[in-house]
């Protein structure tokens with residue numbers, strides 16, 4: 001049997017509400033939870049198999065989407081946040097006590113700078129955009145997953161209606177490449 005991909009995917013994906021306007025995320029601490037308020041729905045929500053994104057216990061994948069930075073505010077227990085890896089492109093702000101990642105922010109020049117990476121399952125509300133695709137699928141092998149089982153992982157995503165990629169989906173890869181092309185053009189003029 002294939003292990004859990006993610007609780008938001010395993011038993012069928014529930015569609016989000018296109019008019020959903022956001023809500024609060026909470027870490028997993030039993031008390032003094034970190035609270036982050038999001039002033040909009042997420043975009044580009046996706047399953048991510050990379051080793052850096054936060055995954056719930058027992059899940060092979062993370063589910064992560066983005067929100068404009070100005071729609072993200074820490075509204076309680078900010079002092080419990082720390083940046084896990086200050087050298088990573090996405091600086092993941094996690095709870096020092098329970099380890100949950102509340103938001104990931106990009107400070108370097110990057111196609112996605114201005115967007116924070118968040119996990120909607122940390123909310124008690126429904127209506128968030130549902131996962132749109134699965135990215136970084138082959139990355140789970142780097143974390144010890146049996147390569148012989150990859151077909152069944154990809155099939156399970158497809159059965160739930162999600163296309164699988166080993167980096168990001170074409171729209172996001174095109175956005176990254178467009179950003180790189182513009183940067184190259186700008187620097188060749190110097």
Ligand SMILES: N[C@@H](CCC(=O)N[C@@H](CSCO)C(=O)NCC(=O)O)C(=O)O
Pocket residue numbers: 048049050051052053064088089090091135136139140142
């Ligand atoms: N195989 C590597 C891939 C790590 C990776 O590049 N992750 C992506 C996707 S995160 C959400 O989509 C990324 O952009 N990382 C930048 C960063 O994490 O700072 C692995 O599994 O580690």
Ligand SMILES: [Zn+2]
Pocket residue numbers: 027028029033034095096097098099100
């Ligand atoms: Zn916590």
Ligand SMILES: [Zn+2]
Pocket residue numbers: 048049050051052053062136
């Ligand atoms: Zn990731």
